[in-house]
Amino acid sequence: MERHHTRVSVRKLLERSITTDADLDSFCLDYFPKAKRRFSSGMERTQKINLLLELESNLGRIAEKVNERFACGQASEQYISDSSLKSQSANCLCGYHELVERPLLVVHDQEARNFSPRIKLALAEKIIHALTEEQYRIIEYLRGHRRVAIAGCAGSGKTLVAIEKAIRLSRAGIRTMVICHNPYLADYLRKLAQGTGVVIADFTDWIRQLNDNSGDISDLWSILDEPTNEEITNARYRLAQSRNKFGAIIVDEGQDFRESWWQIVEEALEYPDTGYLYVFYDDNQALLPHRGRAPISVAPFNLSRNCRNAGRIFELIQRFHEAAPAPTADLIEHGTAKIYRYNEENKIETAISAIRAAIQVLNSNRIVVLTTEQAPITESVLNGVKIDIPHPWSWQDAVTRYLSSVVRPTRLQGDRFSRPMKIPRHAIWSEYAAPIPTLSASLIPTAQDVYMISSWAREAHRSLQLLDDHPRGAPPRWGVISNRLQLSGRATPARLLSFFSSENWAQGIPAPSSVFVFDRQNHVQISNSIPIHKVSDFKGLEMDGIILFDPTRLARNSLTYVGISRAKFLLFSIIPA
Numbered sequence: 001m002e003r004h005h006t007r008v009s010v011r012k013l014l015e016r017s018i019t020t021d022a023d024l025d026s027f028c029l030d031y032f033p034k035a036k037r038r039f040s041s042g043m044e045r046t047q048k049i050n051l052l053l054e055l056e057s058n059l060g061r062i063a064e065k066v067n068e069r070f071a072c073g074q075a076s077e078q079y080i081s082d083s084s085l086k087s088q089s090a091n092c093l094c095g096y097h098e099l100v101e102r103p104l105l106v107v108h109d110q111e112a113r114n115f116s117p118r119i120k121l122a123l124a125e126k127i128i129h130a131l132t133e134e135q136y137r138i139i140e141y142l143r144g145h146r147r148v149a150i151a152g153c154a155g156s157g158k159t160l161v162a163i164e165k166a167i168r169l170s171r172a173g174i175r176t177m178v179i180c181h182n183p184y185l186a187d188y189l190r191k192l193a194q195g196t197g198v199v200i201a202d203f204t205d206w207i208r209q210l211n212d213n214s215g216d217i218s219d220l221w222s223i224l225d226e227p228t229n230e231e232i233t234n235a236r237y238r239l240a241q242s243r244n245k246f247g248a249i250i251v252d253e254g255q256d257f258r259e260s261w262w263q264i265v266e267e268a269l270e271y272p273d274t275g276y277l278y279v280f281y282d283d284n285q286a287l288l289p290h291r292g293r294a295p296i297s298v299a300p301f302n303l304s305r306n307c308r309n310a311g312r313i314f315e316l317i318q319r320f321h322e323a324a325p326a327p328t329a330d331l332i333e334h335g336t337a338k339i340y341r342y343n344e345e346n347k348i349e350t351a352i353s354a355i356r357a358a359i360q361v362l363n364s365n366r367i368v369v370l371t372t373e374q375a376p377i378t379e380s381v382l383n384g385v386k387i388d389i390p391h392p393w394s395w396q397d398a399v400t401r402y403l404s405s406v407v408r409p410t411r412l413q414g415d416r417f418s419r420p421m422k423i424p425r426h427a428i429w430s431e432y433a434a435p436i437p438t439l440s441a442s443l444i445p446t447a448q449d450v451y452m453i454s455s456w457a458r459e460a461h462r463s464l465q466l467l468d469d470h471p472r473g474a475p476p477r478w479g480v481i482s483n484r485l486q487l488s489g490r491a492t493p494a495r496l497l498s499f500f501s502s503e504n505w506a507q508g509i510p511a512p513s514s515v516f517v518f519d520r521q522n523h524v525q526i527s528n529s530i531p532i533h534k535v536s537d538f539k540g541l542e543m544d545g546i547i548l549f550d551p552t553r554l555a556r557n558s559l560t561y562v563g564i565s566r567a568k569f570l571l572f573s574i575i576p577a
Contacts, residue, residue, distance in 0.1 A: 005059040014049050017066050021045055023141070026298070031065040032056055138301055139165060142278060149254070149279045149296045152303030158280040159185070159540060161303070162252045163192050165278065170197040174247040174276070179203055179265070181256035182223070184533075185540035189252070199246070203227070203261060210235035210242075222376075223536040229260070236264050245269060248276035253540045254294050255281040262295050335569050336361065341577040348385060351549060354572040355387050355517070355530065358545050361570055364515050367545040369532040370563045372552045377519045377534050382549055384522075388443050388512040391485075395509050396439040398485040399453060403436050403500065406460060406493045434459065445506040457500035464497070475499060478508035485509065535563040545570035 018024045024045065028036040035052045043051075056062055138161055142148055152158040162178060169176040177199040180186055186202040193200055201209070207227040211234050227235075239245070245268055251257065257265075269275035279294040338357075342350035358367050371380050437452035439445075445453075476487035476499050487499070499505055516522075516529040523531040535548075539562050546567035550560055564571055 005063050010059045010062050147277045147296050149300040151300040156303035162250050162280045166198045166250050167196045169248045176248040177246045178250045180252040182540050207231050207235045210238050251279045254279040337571045340574045343577050351574050352387050354574050362545040367530050368543040369547045370535045371549040372559050382517050383519050385517045387515045392483045393485045443512045450506050454503050457497050461497040535559050542566050544568050548573045550575050
C-alpha cells in the first residue's frame with residue numbers, strides 16, 4: 001500500500017535526514033534543480049525547505065529521493081556484501097543494551113546503531129552509551145560519499161566515528177588505513193582496531209616505514225617532531241614503485257597536517273579518483289603553524305554536539321571558547337571541575353592535594369596529568385612527584401579513642417576492640433585528668449607524636465596505678481578490620497597504658513599507599529604511577545580524569561582549550577594565584 005505523504009511529514013523527514021545546508025543544497029541540485037536555482041545566498045534553511053515544498057507538488061517523490069540518498073536502511077553494495085558479515089554485525093551487541101539506562105535513539109537500521117565491540121567498550125565508559133544522532137548520520141552520509149571533510153568540536157566523537165568507519169570499510173573488503181600526526185593517538189587507535197585488518201599509523205612513522213626506517217614511539221616525542229622534506233620525497237618515490245596502497249584512507253586530527261603532506265596521502269590511494277578519503281579535524285585545536293587544508297572541495301560535515309565532556313567541565317570550556325557546542329543532554333548535570341590556585345611556595349603541595357582529591361573520586365589508572373609547561377616533560381616540576389593516599393580511617397582518631405577509654409571507659413565499651421575491654425572495679429578514674437596530646441595531621445605518626453603519647457601514657461600509668469587483671473595473652477597489635485584501625489586481642493586499661501607507654505606503640509600502623517607522577521618512560525615501568533604528558537602531546541586523546549597543571553593561567557588560548565577538553569568526567573586545574 002502506497003504511503004500518503006503530507007507537507008508536515010515530508011518536512012520532518014527533510015529536517016531529520018538532511019543535517020546541513022551543504023547537504024540540502026547538493027540534494028536539491030541533484031534531484032530538484034528548479035528549486036536549487038531559486039536558492040539565494042543568505043537564505044535560511046527553513047526558507048529553502050519551504051521553497052522546495054512549494055515548487056515540488058509531488059511530495060512522494062521528495063520522500064523517495066530522500067530515502068534513496070539518506071535512508072539508514074539502505075546499505076551500499078560496496079559495504080557488507082557478505083550476508084554472514086551482516087549477521088555477525090547484527091549479533092555483536094554483547095550485552096550493550098543492558099549498559100544503558102534509557103532506550104537507544106530510534107534509527108531505521110539496527111546495524112547502523114551497533115558499534116563494533118571494541119568501539120562499544122570505549123563508549124561504554126561514557127555516561128551515554130549510544131551514538132548521538134549526528135554520529136549516526138555521518139556514518140550513513142559517508143556511505144554515499146568518497147571524499148568528505150568532517151569538522152567537529154573537541155569531544156564530538158570524531159575519533160570514534162573515524163575508527164568505526166575504518167572498521168566497516170575493512171570489513172567490506174576495502175584495504176583501509178587510519179593515519180594521524182600523534183603517535184600516542186595512533187597507539188590508542190591501534191588498540192581499538194586490533195584484529196580488524198585496519199592499518200593504523202602516525203604520519204612520521206609511516207614515512208619512515210616507506211623508507212625502511214621505522215622505529216618505536218620515542219619517549220621524548222613532541223608535537224613538533226615530523227619527517228624532513230627529503231624523507232617525504234624519498235617515501236613518495238618508493239610509494240610509486242610499491243603496491244602497498246589503500247582503497248580508503250582516514251585522517252584523524254587533520255588540522256595537524258602540513259600542505260606538503262596531503263600529496264603523498266593522496267598518492268597512497270590505490271585509485272586516487274575513486275578511492276575513499278575522509279578527513280576529521282578541528283581548527284580550534286590547531287596548535288601548529290602553517291597547516292594545510294585537505295584536498296576536499298565539498299563543504300565539511302559538522303559534528304556539533306559535545307558527547308565527551310560532562311556539563312561541569314563544559315562550563316569551564318566555555319571560558320576559553322564561547323562558541324563551544326553544548327554537551328548532550330545526558331551529560332549536562334554530571335562531572336566535576338575544580339580550580340586549585342598556588343603560589344611559588346606551595347606549588348608542589350597544591351598539585352599533590354589536587355591529585356590526591358582526584359584519586360578519591362577515580363582510580364589512578366583513569367587519571368592523567370597534563371601540563372602546559374614549555375620545558376621537556378622530563379623537566380616538569382611534577383615529574384617524579386610522590387602522592388601518599390590517605391587511608392579511609394584516621395590513626396589519630398584511633399589513638400585518641402583508645403586513650404580516652406582508659407580515663408573514660410564508659411565511652412568505648414567494645415567499640416574498637418575485637419573483644420570488650422575488661423574494666424577493673426577498683427580503678428579510680430577521676431584521679432588523672434591530663435588532656436590527651438594534640439596529634440599532628442601526618443598520615444603516619446611522627447617522632448613527636450610517638451614521644452608525646454608515650455610520655456602521656458607513662459604518666460597516666462603511674463598516676464592511676466592500675467593492675468592488669470588479665471596479664472596473660474599476646475600484647476595488643478594494630479590491624480585493619482572492616483576499614484577500621486583496631487588493636488587485636490582483649491584489652492584492659494592497664495594493658496593499653498603499658499602498650500602506649502612504649503616508644504614502639506606506632507609500629508604496625510599501616511603506612512599509606514603511594515602513587516607517583518612519571519613521564520612516559522618511567523610510567524610504563526612502574527605500576528603505581530600516573531602518566532604526565534604535555535598538553536600538545538595528548539591532543540586527540542581523552543581520559544576520565546584530567547589534572548591540568550597550567551602555569552600559563554586560564555588564558556584564552558588553544559593549548560588550555562585542548563587540555564581541559566581532554567577530560568570526560570573530572571577536571572582539576574592547577575593555576576597560579
